[in-house]
Amino acid sequence: MAGYGRATEEYERALKLDPNLAAAWAGLAQALDYDAEARPASKEEHLALKKRALDAADRAVAVGPEVAEAYLVSAFMRSLHRHEWAEARADLEKAKSLGVEQERYLIVSARLLAFAGKIPEALATVERCVSLEPLSVGCNTLVGVYANALGQFAAARRAFERVLEIVPDHAWASGFLAQTHVLDGRPQDALSEAARSRGHEGYRVTAVALAEHSLGRHVESRRALDDLIARFSHSWPFQIAEVCAWRGDANCAFQWLDRAIEREDTGVHLLTHSPFLASIRGDPRFAGLLRKMNLPLD
Numbered sequence: 001m002a003g004y005g006r007a008t009e010e011y012e013r014a015l016k017l018d019p020n021l022a023a024a025w026a027g028l029a030q031a032l033d034y035d036a037e038a039r040p041a042s043k044e045e046h047l048a049l050k051k052r053a054l055d056a057a058d059r060a061v062a063v064g065p066e067v068a069e070a071y072l073v074s075a076f077m078r079s080l081h082r083h084e085w086a087e088a089r090a091d092l093e094k095a096k097s098l099g100v101e102q103e104r105y106l107i108v109s110a111r112l113l114a115f116a117g118k119i120p121e122a123l124a125t126v127e128r129c130v131s132l133e134p135l136s137v138g139c140n141t142l143v144g145v146y147a148n149a150l151g152q153f154a155a156a157r158r159a160f161e162r163v164l165e166i167v168p169d170h171a172w173a174s175g176f177l178a179q180t181h182v183l184d185g186r187p188q189d190a191l192s193e194a195a196r197s198r199g200h201e202g203y204r205v206t207a208v209a210l211a212e213h214s215l216g217r218h219v220e221s222r223r224a225l226d227d228l229i230a231r232f233s234h235s236w237p238f239q240i241a242e243v244c245a246w247r248g249d250a251n252c253a254f255q256w257l258d259r260a261i262e263r264e265d266t267g268v269h270l271l272t273h274s275p276f277l278a279s280i281r282g283d284p285r286f287a288g289l290l291r292k293m294n295l296p297l298d
Contacts, residue, residue: 004035022064026073029056033077037235037266046234050264054081061091068098075108079115081264083294088112103133110142116296117272119149137163141172144180149273153184175203179210182246183275187214202232202239209243210276221247238267242276253277254285261292268293 011028014021036049057077060070075091078084089112096105106129114122123146129139144159157180163173174193181190187210194207209224225243233240237260244252260268271277272295280286290296 004031004038007031008035020063022060022067022070025056025060025063026067026069029053029060029073029077032056033266036264039234043263046263050081053077066098068095068100069104071095071098072100072104072108075112079112080266080269083292085112085116085294103129103136103139106132107138107142110146111269114146114149114273115269115271119146119273122146123150135166137167137170137173140166141170141176144173144176145270146273148176148180148183148275151183151275153180156180157184171200171203175200175207178203178207179276182207182210182214185214187211190214202228202236205231206236206239206243210246213243213247218247235265236267237263238265238270242270242274245278245280246276248279250280250283250285253280254283254289257289261289271295 008028008031011024011031014024015028018024030053032049032053036046036053039046039049054077057070057074060067061074064070071091072095075088075095078091079088092105092108092112095108106125110122110125110129113119113125123143126139126142126146129136130143133139140159140163144156144163147153147156147159157177160173160177160180163170164177167173174196178190178193181187181193190207190211194204194211205224205228209221209228212218212221212224221243225240225247228236228240228243237256241253241256241260244250244256257268257271259265271289271293277286
């Protein structure tokens with residue numbers, strides 16, 4: 001959290017010197033968005049930070065109509081927070097036309113495809129990114145995420161292990177690798193991976209809650225879920241919903257999914273394809289969530 005706050009301060013300092021610096025507005029939008037995710041705050045404070053992030057993204061485009069990065073950030077914000085899919089795709093294509101960095105373009109493009117449930121296309125997009133940028137942490141991580149969504153667990157494991165070769169303490173890759181072990185019927189391996197405690201503590205607790213349930217140790221799983229809620233409910237409502245669904249508690253899952261959407265949690269970019277939500281996708285309430293986000297129902 002301190003890092004995001006510091007980044008926000010530095011971007012604001014730059015903008016005092018030059019209020020028309022589009023790249024700084026784009027950077028400020030991202031820093032504010034990440035800060036909102038990490039900071040323990042009330043719903044009102046959280047959404048106020050999110051609004052500031054959206055406003056900064058809009059300002060980036062307004063002052064930099066020929067700056068590719070401004071449109072790329074706008075595409076991400078429009079999709080995740082405003083659910084304006086056509087507009088987000090238009091922003092993405094505008095960024096491409098202005099010569100945006102290929103890696104960044106492919107990551108946002110893949111996320112928009114995945115949001116729409118087009119997982120094979122999303123996977124192909126990030127695999128292309130890896131072929132162009134083999135050391136891309138973002139693209140390798142998303143290869144693992146989308147491979148998991150398609151049940152390709154060996155490929156997912158390779159992708160996350162590759163990220164950990166590049167960045168040994170990478171939080172996302174370590175957490176997703178543990179989750180891959182759970183999905184692949186190897187919960188004990190998931191606990192071993194979680195015990196290494198690389199990266200964010202929330203990933204460790206999530207993995208423990210999932211793995212203990214798969215091992216039939218429901219008391220231990222519930223204890224880990226309670227710990228996750230106690231410490232990370234402000235920033236991880238989506239992951240809490242995943243654990244609830246994996247444990248077979250649909251009511252709990254939908255309660256936390258509603259909260260994730262309400263708080264504009266970035267985790268909801270996994271809504272259409274998280275394997276941990278498979279058991280509740282046939283519930284009419286799930287279609288209601290898709291409608292809230294202007295997503296296709298099929």
